[in-house]
Amino acid sequence: MAATSATLDTVAALAGVSRQTVSNALHHPDRLKAATRDRVLDAVRRSGYRPSLPARQLATRRAHAIAVRADPQQDGISGLVLDTFFHGLAEAGHDNGLRVVLYPAQATQEEEVALVDDLLHSRAADAVVLTATSATDERPTYLAATGQTFCAFGRPWGHADAPHDWVDVDGAAGTTLAVNHALERGCRRIAFLGWPDDGATGADRRRGWAEALDAAGVPGPRREDAAVNFAEGAEAAARRLLDLPAGERPDAIVCVSDTLAFGAHRAAATSPAAGDPPLVIGFDATPVARALGLPSVAQPIREAAHACLDLLVPRLAGEDPPARGVLLAPSLALPSH
Amino acid sequence: MAATSATLDTVAALAGVSRQTVSNALHHPDRLKAATRDRVLDAVRRSGYRPSLPARQLATRRAHAIAVRADPQQDGISGLVLDTFFHGLAEAGHDNGLRVVLYPAQATQEEEVALVDDLLHSRAADAVVLTATSATDERPTYLAATGQTFCAFGRPWGHADAPHDWVDVDGAAGTTLAVNHALERGCRRIAFLGWPDDGATGADRRRGWAEALDAAGVPGPRREDAAVNFAEGAEAAARRLLDLPAGERPDAIVCVSDTLAFGAHRAAATSPAAGDPPLVIGFDATPVARALGLPSVAQPIREAAHACLDLLVPRLAGEDPPARGVLLAPSLALPSH
Structure with missing residues (x-):
């Protein structure tokens, strides 16, 4: 490890230049001749000098950080998606000289916006990555109106013309x-187990199911049911589907999440109906789907995190990113057994 | 939202004091009379002035941040533990005016230490929370030697007298x-499925199993096997246990992780042996254990995150925390069905 006691003065003395020249070499290299700059940077290396981040932040008026929300675990099954997202952000941020700052989830959107506002205005962060966007989301509207730099992981549901950057995974393509x-x-009676209509992520995944059945020209009644994201409600909802008369009983249930797939799997395992249990397909390719041997739609979460940085980095440099919105394609993860 | 254009001068004019007095009210309140301080703070509130974090960092020579590692997902089953830990840190950090900065996992310990060193010396963070400590961990030794402020989530394995703060969950109590x-x-032939001996977390959990059998005075041979943290190897290891002759075949398998329990569960489900399948017990109480209906040891992860802050906050104020090490008790989560 290099010595850590070197200061701007140490470097200046070593390079035979003024403190201001050292500062210019670090923060405004274009102001110096190449030879001078190289001599100073060589002295920086030899001295082991590390510029203080707060000083650099003041000089550049930038925090060199982006903020993202840390959520409490709900039922936990889909929590890993965020975990992977965090690692992807930390990785891509590091590559771009940006730290990732976690802020704790708040009780209301209003409190979250106030917290984000504080992070941005106090220059604890330069930009924020919003997660879990919804059709009634007021966070993007507020942040856009106040000219903040941000990117949403999730489309601008209900604000198709919203002027902000976003990255999302094509849920309809997944279902x-x-x-x-x-x-x-060989399944022909393919039901859907969704969330109560949210006009956003869940509605999009439902649309993919309905359109795929249209495209295949599958006749007969289409069954669906809904549950909030808890396995118990999903089990009851799936049981309602499986209690239908034999000719209408689904032979497959496409689920909006692995949590709901877990409930559907339990309902299928204990269904008194004769014949093969229905094929249950989940969404998010979590370890639970793998443990239960269920196929599940896999989202490219690490790629989504990198895509967020690809949008934010140009924005922070005052440039337009290559695209306003990035829609990534999912894949289907099949069980290994 | 408050206006954001207020500056130190706005506040000074509003309170009828000098800029220096405003600065003192914010950073060195003890230097002012109570009445003056209150008048300035009232003006701060009325003006909507928000001190810049970088300026405050320079003034206090503190980053007001702690750093923690973001790991890539391995098999993912136990990843939720970290997710919960992150949220707990963000929550407890927020309560203490400390942000949580994620740094990406590095290929080697040496690279990780260099990265942490850089975060601390550049004042991007004041302290680090080390995760995934091991018996061959050189990170605590280095950080302690260089006088850095840190806390390990994990005991000082192999360095019983290590002079650093730590928080851990009592794994032996869990098994x-x-x-x-x-x-x-009613089980009597209780086997253990562990990790290859690591002299640390895994060895501690194995010890709890062995000591509990000693305490209960259970006779007969004790069987154990090991696998690294992948379900496939665990399934093979569990199969070796279940292929033992009838009188030696385990009627329970206590596992060092839910990943290994997942493998053991698969081996038990496909075992050709007659009679009841063995009881498989996991560790970490993940959604996978819940989905498979397995009992599993639950770690108080949120509490561990708060305990880390309880150690770091006094350290950062130059004081000794109430304890050097905090060992938390786990519980056993039973399946709901």
Whole structure:
């Protein structure tokens, strides 16, 4: 490890230049001749001098950090998605000289916006990555109106013309993959187990299911049910589907999440109906889907995190990113057994 | 939202004091009379002035931040533990005016130490919370030697007299709970499925199993096997245990992790042996254990995160924390079905 006691004066003395020249070499290299700059930077290396981040922040008027929300665990099954997202952000941030600052989830959107506002205005962060966007989300509207730099992981639901950057995974494409897999396996009565209509992520995944059935020209009634994201409610909802008369009982259930798939799997395992249990397909490819041997739609979460940085880095430099919105394609993860 | 254009001068004019007095009210309140300080702070509130964090950092020579590592997902089953830990840190940090900065996992300990060193010396963070400590961990030794402020989530394995702060969960107490649960359920041949000997977390959990069997006075051979943290190896290891002759075949398998329990569960489900399948007990109470209906040892992760802050906050104020090490008690989570 290099010595850590070197100061700006140490470097200046070593390079035979003024403190201001050292500062310029670090913060405004274009102001110096190449030879001078190289001599100073060489002295920086030899001295082991490390510029203080707060000083650099003051000089550049930048925090060199982005903020993202840390959520409490709910039922936990899909929590890993965020975990992977955090690592991807930390990785991509590090590559771009940006730290990732976690802020704790708040009780209301209003409190969250106030907290984010404080982080940005106090220059604890230069930009924020919003997660878990919804159709009634007021956070993007507020941040855009106040000219803040941000990127949403999630489309601008309900604000199709919203002037902000976003990255998302194509949920409808995911449930289409699920339906097509069920069709290939010979299923014909493919039901959907969704969330109560949210006009956003859940509605998009439902649309992929309905459109895939349309495209395949599968006749007969389409069944669906809904539950909030807890396995118990999902089990009851799936049981309602499986209690339908034999000719209407689903032979596959495409689920909006692995939590709901877990409930559907339990309902299928204990269903008194004769014949093969229905094929249950989940969403998020969590370890739970793997443990239960269920196919599940996999989101490219690490890529999504990198895509957020690809949008934010140019924005922070005052430039337009290559695209305003980035929609990534999911895949279908099949069980290994 | 308050206006954001207020400056130190706005506040000074509003309070009828000098800029220096405003600065003192914010950073050195003890230097002012109470009445003056209150008048300035009232003006700060009325003006909507928000001190810049970098300026405050320079004034206090503190980053007002702690750093913690973001790991890539391995198999993912136990990843939620970290997710919960992050949220707990963000929550407890927020309560203490400390932000949580994520740094990406590095390929080697040496690179990680260099990165942490850089974060601390550049004042991007005041302290670090080390995760995933091991018996061959050189990070605490280095950080202690260089006088850095840190806390380990994990005991100072192999450095019993190590002069640093730590928080951990009592793993041996966890596997003792698991063994006692198996005994209550009538099991008598209780095997252990562990990690290859690591002299640390895994060895501690194995010790709890062995000591609980000693305490109960259970006769007969004790069987154990090991696998690294992948379900496939665990399934093979569990199969070796279940292929033992009838009188030696385990009727319970206490596992060092839910990943290994997942493998053991698969081996038990496909075992050709007659009779009841063995009781499999996991560790970490992840959604996978819940999905498979396995009992599992639950670690108080949120409490551990808060305990880390309870150690770091006094350290950062130059004071000794109430204890050098904090060992938290786990519980046993039973399946709901």
